[in-house]
Amino acid sequence: MANTFSRRRFIGSLLYLTALLFSGILLFRSYRSYRAGLDFSTLIARSRARWRYDDPLDATELRCLQQYIDVLAPDDDSPGALKVGVDQRIIAKSSDDPDYRQTLRQGILRINPLAQNKFGCPFHQLTADQVHEIILISEQAKRYSSERLLFDRLREDTFSYYYVAPESWQSLCYQGPPQPVGFSGYQQPLESCDQS
Numbered sequence: 001m002a003n004t005f006s007r008r009r010f011i012g013s014l015l016y017l018t019a020l021l022f023s024g025i026l027l028f029r030s031y032r033s034y035r036a037g038l039d040f041s042t043l044i045a046r047s048r049a050r051w052r053y054d055d056p057l058d059a060t061e062l063r064c065l066q067q068y069i070d071v072l073a074p075d076d077d078s079p080g081a082l083k084v085g086v087d088q089r090i091i092a093k094s095s096d097d098p099d100y101r102q103t104l105r106q107g108i109l110r111i112n113p114l115a116q117n118k119f120g121c122p123f124h125q126l127t128a129d130q131v132h133e134i135i136l137i138s139e140q141a142k143r144y145s146s147e148r149l150l151f152d153r154l155r156e157d158t159f160s161y162y163y164v165a166p167e168s169w170q171s172l173c174y175q176g177p178p179q180p181v182g183f184s185g186y187q188q189p190l191e192s193c194d195q196s
Helices: 008-036 040-051 059-072 086-096 098-119 129-140 146-164 166-172
Strands: none
Touching: 059 086, 059 098, 059 129, 059 146, 086 098, 086 146, 098 129, 098 146, 129 146, 146 166
């Protein structure tokens, strides 16, 4: 009998190699997560988040988002980002764009364990100084990591929505758009605005 490689043996070998490759990928991801300091519950939460692609952000995710935004643009001479409604605009954007929502969700899933490991409580329960530390960690994370993507997107969107709002112009000494009358007094030197 000649030693032939039948179609049945080929398909069996192909299935075996596929299962081996899949288990190798799972082991690699588990090892990588272990090295990143993630526990098993975080991995389960991440896998559930992938299946929640079309679900809106839940209450905890919204609190984390608001906490993050509030530290990026807090109250000072002008009202902060939350008072201007930046959080509502970002939430509206996330409800319209599932990819954006997934970026927010994955980032929040990543910063929660960071907060838990560093401060012993979830992100939405941190003080402003502690949130600032987590934001700095997110800013310095690897370029395409979940926490870095969250930082990049929220920083860009928070400041874009914030400085569009007329309420934020107060601390900038900006009177508003010059149209339709143009710049009045353009021949005089600029005056400083009163910050009293």
